[in-house]
Amino acid sequence: MKNILLLTDFSENSINAIRYALQLFEGDTCNFSLLNVQSSSSFMTDDLMLSGNQSLYDSIIKKAKNKLDQLILELEDEFETQTYSIKSVADYDSLTDAINQIKASKNIDLVVMGTNGVTGASEVVFGSNTINVIRKVDCPTLVIPEGFKYRTPKEILLPLDHSDSLRENAFTDAVSFAKRFSKKIHLLRIKTNNENSKEELKDKENINTFLKEMQHEYHLITDIPIAIAVDTYIQTHNIDLTTLLVQKESLFERFFIGSPTTKISNNIRVPLLIFHSY
Structure with missing residues (x-):
């Protein structure tokens, strides 16, 4: 950059x-x-x-x-x-x-x-x-x-929607940023039900491929709104920056029009870094 x-x-x-x-x-x-x-x-x-x-x-x-x-x-x-x-x-x-x-x-x-x-x-x-x-x-x-004082983003949180892929360019961009500045990345896959998405099933393989040289945590959360899950995680872990992978069309609109991500962006506790996946 x-x-x-x-x-x-x-x-x-x-x-x-x-x-x-x-x-x-x-x-x-x-x-x-x-x-x-x-x-x-x-x-x-x-x-x-x-x-x-x-x-x-x-x-x-x-x-x-x-x-x-x-x-x-x-x-x-x-x-x-x-x-x-x-x-x-x-x-x-x-x-x-x-x-x-x-x-x-x-x-x-x-x-x-x-x-x-x-x-x-x-x-x-x-x-x-x-x-x-x-x-x-x-x-x-x-x-x-507002009012956030600089600290090195040593630990980064990446919330994942059910359809966010760990093989898309937005994710590799987020990982490149994390490797440049951070020592650890936290992945938070948020599910709307108990069914496994195809992307979730690939997570372990992709994490082993892209994050094998970096400290990481991976968590699955079911039926908790993303804004609440993210805010709670930030308060209970030493998170310095949050990254979001933003998609277009239906998912994008669900995120940004009266959606949890709108709430995240309006009430963020730590810096928010957006990467577009389209």
Whole structure:
């Protein structure tokens, strides 16, 4: 993960997420893009009229660009020993459209954002929009909960739905991340009934293939909602980060529309790393 997109609305929550990312990749040579997106709903007609002869860019984007550049100076001073490149990007667009454009132009490997849940003051960018980014941006996304202080993700939790495969690219990406940062991965296969799924039957073989050189735990849980299972496991184990494999269509919609995963993303206790499996 060398090209990383950092989202900010200049809130303390978003800046905390940026600091987490800079600490996570300490010692790596990374290209960070720091993005602030201004939306039309943030400005009244009177605001634009007061700009006089200034262009739309000058009246809306320039102020954001200056704030981004100032934030970069502060971050560079704080992390002065690191081999980072941080560039500012200000845009006037929808959040997900802006992210997708930058993802394509800068070959982004990871999106990092903060969230304080849908009831927080920053809901316009980092509440419900967290779900929109996960749904509409096909890129690994790291979500940092409000106020979470950095610690090395030594132990990672990976909840698995009945159809999540340990042979899909999303799982191998999650394992690559775990091997890079962690000493142990916890697999939590969550079943809706007592019937064995075809993926569950392959788990032992796949674990022996992909995790033979890494510490791991594997648990089967039946008839417990995923949000409750994950939250309980995090509270009873030393989990530093949770990873989810997100699928499309029926499973994806079940996860993200009024679903347990929506609840997880809105109430996460530790950072949440999303890998798409489509």
